[in-house]
Structures are given as structure tokens and as C-alpha cells.
Amino acid sequence: MASLSKRRFDQIQHPHSHSPALKHARPSTPAQDQEANFPPWEEMFSEPLPFPSLMFDNVESKEQAQLDFTVPPSHDYNLHDSIDSDPQIIELRESMDACGLFTFPEDVDTPYDENIKPVIDTLEELEACTHETSLQLKQAIHDDKGTAVAYQRHFGNYATFLGQAHRTLSAIPITATKVSLFLAMERERPKRTHNGLDIPGTRVGFEHLKQCVSALEYHRFNHKHEPCYKADPASQVPLRDDTRIKTFEKVAKANWPNVIADSHSRKAAGTSADTYTPQQLSKASVSFFNKANTPSRLMLSARDQAMLITLTCTAFRGDNIWTALLSNMFPRTLPVPELGPDATVEVMLWFFLLIKANQIPPGDLTNMLHIMKKLHPNFVPDHSDLAFGEFGYRSWYQSYLFPSSEGDDVQMSYKNHHARVKKMHKENDIAISKATHAGQGYAAHTARQHGATKESVKAIGWSAGDSFSACYDQALPLDALMGAAMFNGRNFASYFIARAALGNCF
Numbered sequence: 001m002a003s004l005s006k007r008r009f010d011q012i013q014h015p016h017s018h019s020p021a022l023k024h025a026r027p028s029t030p031a032q033d034q035e036a037n038f039p040p041w042e043e044m045f046s047e048p049l050p051f052p053s054l055m056f057d058n059v060e061s062k063e064q065a066q067l068d069f070t071v072p073p074s075h076d077y078n079l080h081d082s083i084d085s086d087p088q089i090i091e092l093r094e095s096m097d098a099c100g101l102f103t104f105p106e107d108v109d110t111p112y113d114e115n116i117k118p119v120i121d122t123l124e125e126l127e128a129c130t131h132e133t134s135l136q137l138k139q140a141i142h143d144d145k146g147t148a149v150a151y152q153r154h155f156g157n158y159a160t161f162l163g164q165a166h167r168t169l170s171a172i173p174i175t176a177t178k179v180s181l182f183l184a185m186e187r188e189r190p191k192r193t194h195n196g197l198d199i200p201g202t203r204v205g206f207e208h209l210k211q212c213v214s215a216l217e218y219h220r221f222n223h224k225h226e227p228c229y230k231a232d233p234a235s236q237v238p239l240r241d242d243t244r245i246k247t248f249e250k251v252a253k254a255n256w257p258n259v260i261a262d263s264h265s266r267k268a269a270g271t272s273a274d275t276y277t278p279q280q281l282s283k284a285s286v287s288f289f290n291k292a293n294t295p296s297r298l299m300l301s302a303r304d305q306a307m308l309i310t311l312t313c314t315a316f317r318g319d320n321i322w323t324a325l326l327s328n329m330f331p332r333t334l335p336v337p338e339l340g341p342d343a344t345v346e347v348m349l350w351f352f353l354l355i356k357a358n359q360i361p362p363g364d365l366t367n368m369l370h371i372m373k374k375l376h377p378n379f380v381p382d383h384s385d386l387a388f389g390e391f392g393y394r395s396w397y398q399s400y401l402f403p404s405s406e407g408d409d410v411q412m413s414y415k416n417h418h419a420r421v422k423k424m425h426k427e428n429d430i431a432i433s434k435a436t437h438a439g440q441g442y443a444a445h446t447a448r449q450h451g452a453t454k455e456s457v458k459a460i461g462w463s464a465g466d467s468f469s470a471c472y473d474q475a476l477p478l479d480a481l482m483g484a485a486m487f488n489g490r491n492f493a494s495y496f497i498a499r500a501a502l503g504n505c506f
Helices: 030-037 081-086 087-099 114-142 148-165 174-186 206-223 241-253 257-270 278-287 295-314 363-371 415-429 439-447 454-461 467-471 478-484 498-502
Strands: 328-334 344-350 407-411
Touching: 148 174, 148 206, 174 206, 174 241, 206 241, 206 344, 257 415, 278 415, 295 415, 295 439, 328 439, 439 454, 439 478, 454 478
Parallel strands: none
Antiparallel strands: 328 344
């Protein structure tokens, strides 16, 4: 396209008038016109100038290229000097050079045209769709964990409380004011059993209130994009940013020692303790087989008893046990110099983050599969699937230690594990607030009572807590293992099992 900035604008005439098409006129005196040797105004435009034959891209008519400038015809105008120096003319030249057109058709779409509205609707749909996808991913993560059940329970209690005590208030959207009303009631109530009955002489503690706030904040944060939340500015503020919520948590934490002291004083008067006793465990272990009158029930009873023993001997968290695989379990022989130069003890280890090495499977595993008359899995590694690393894949890696009743390679759900433990508590009159985590404290408490050190007890199901132990000191805490099995952790000579004395009789 020819550059208009290099052409003389004084050659362009308005197509519908003999008047000069200039927007701003600069009046001049007759003396100035005489000095510039310009003829009078009437003589300059006595005859129309021919329209310049300029080539415009995408221009179909001369009207589209018109320069709509208006200048009163009564003023003289110095065309040569003023046009080249006028700021608006300079800006016009730059615009025409960049776009190729100066005037715009009358039917040009504006930013508020209806064609833009579907784009806005699409963005709203995309926002709702992406939030829905995010909620589904989060739900998938929490479905197999205890927090999902606990969060639903806390939110249900919150909605029920507002529906009964404050019917004029809607539970949604969640705000700090509504949560403060709920916490004021929640902090005073007693603990409840698995079937919702209050436990006399108890009161919820700091951790319970903390989880209440976390559950409601989780719901608020994941739903704050909804219209009802956007319409309420108070619902956009995180709960723990509010002074009232901070005060409730701070006071609950400060008063927790008083709650413990009050709870122990009531327990001394006859309230059941919040931990296992050896008598309860013995009774529960026998009760698993009292109603095992079918092969399927016998299998489930044996599985549940093994879970209880594992929980009370390892100090693992409850959400670790039901996900354990057979490949996470392996035996090890430890020397016991206190008993003699050749004395050893057999221990069984569970390592849930074990990276499977290219090793021979444990002998006990092979014998167990043989005794139960199950088909031996394929121990030959399969290197065709690169997702399992350089050591390959083995089918027995998918066999669970405590499988579901549907098959050995089907994982038991957390809800099922929780329900089985609660059922055992109910059948044996065990009133404990914890379910799957009840054995964690029992194992540590038992090991400490039988002479194990604090650092050794940490290594049972937690960690040693320093970089030296993580990198160099991989020795097993034998005193804690002895203590958890109710032997003297300070005197290894107390360890004795009948199987070790039977030799090769079997």
C-alpha cells in the first residue's frame, strides 16, 4: 500500500464540498497570506481539485477514505505549513500507516456486541467445570482416608446445629460467625461412642475442635466459587483469619491439661479407660472365633485377629495397616550377644515404602502359600512394563496382607477396616474413643512399661528423628521390640517362645 504520510494532504479535497476538509483552522492575517504568496481563500478553491487516485487496501469507495475535517470557510489557512506540523495530522498519518484505513464502517462491532456474550458464558461454564474436576480429584484422595468420614461428620453436626438452634441462619455459605456459634456449643459436649451415644465423664478436646475448624474450612475453601459464596463477602475470608476462631482454638489448647486431669479423676471413680488393657485384648482375640461358623467368617475372623495383633505390636497408624502388602513384610534374624555368641532372635518387619529389589521371596511366604493350598504367584520379574522400574513387576506384589473378602489382590477399604474394629469394640464392651489408631498408643505404652527407651519406641512406628539414624544407624530397636511383645526390654534372657525349643519336630 502506498504510504499516505509521504503524500501532500493539500491535494485531497472533501468529495461533497468545495470547502477544505480540515478539522482545525489556524486564522491568518492578509499580511501573512501576502508573505506566503497565497491567493485569497475564494481563489484557492474556486474550482474543485481532482480527487487523488490513491490505492487503498480493502477500500471499495472513495467515501471510505474521506478525511472528515471541517474548517469555517471564512478563515484563511496556511495549508503547506500547518498540515505537516499539526499534532492530530501526525497522529492520523501514523494510524493510517498502521491500519491502512482511517475511517471505520458504520457497522463495526463494539466490545459490547452480542457476539461477545457467548464467550463470557463459556468462561463461566469453564470455571464451573474446572472447579468440579478439582473437587472430584480431592474427593478421590480423601475417600480412602479417615479424614473424609470425619469431615463429613463435622459438617453434618454443623448443619444440624444451625438448623435446630438458629433456623433463621442458613448453614451455607460458611462464615466465621456461624462457625463461632457452632464451636461454642461443640466445645462443651462429651465424647460419643460409635453409635452416637454420649460417654459420661468425658469432654471433647483441642484436637476435636481443631478438626472441626479444618473440616468447615475445607468445605468453605472448595465451594467459595459458588454464587452464594460470592454474594457474601464474609464467606471469602478464611476461618482461621478471624479473631474469634483463633480464640476458640487457643483457649481449647490452653485448657487441655485441665480436661485431662478432669477426665482422669472421673475414670478413677469408675469411668472406663481410654486405652486397651491386656485383659481386653485377650478377650477380643478369643471372641473373633466365637461366631466363626462358616469358612468365610472363619477367614474374616482370622484376618481381623491378625490386624489387631499387628496394630498392638507395631505402633503403626491405623491407615497403614489395611494398605499393607505381603511384599512389604519380610523376616530378619537379629543377634543377641547378651544370650551368647550364637544367640539370635527372629523378627518380622513391615516396610510400607519398600522399593522392591530383585531378590528371592521370603521362605515363610512360600510356606504359607503352600500350607493354604493357594497357587504360587509368579516370582519371575516382568520387565515389559516400565512403570515398575529396573527391577520389573511381580504378580505377588499385588497380594495384600489383610485383603478384602473379594480377593487377595483387592484392598480393604478404610470404612470396612473402621467398621470391623468398631464391631470388635462393641462385642467386647471396649469403650475407646479411637478405632483404627487405638493400637498405636498401646504398643508404645507397653514397650515403655517393659523397659524400652524413648528413642527405641519411636523407631517402632515413627522415626529416630535425626539424620545420623536415617543415613547410618539402621539397627533395629531390639529393646522396644522385646518390650512391645511384653518381654523385659532390659533383660533379653526373658525372651522365650516354645517354637524355638521344639527344634525340627515339625
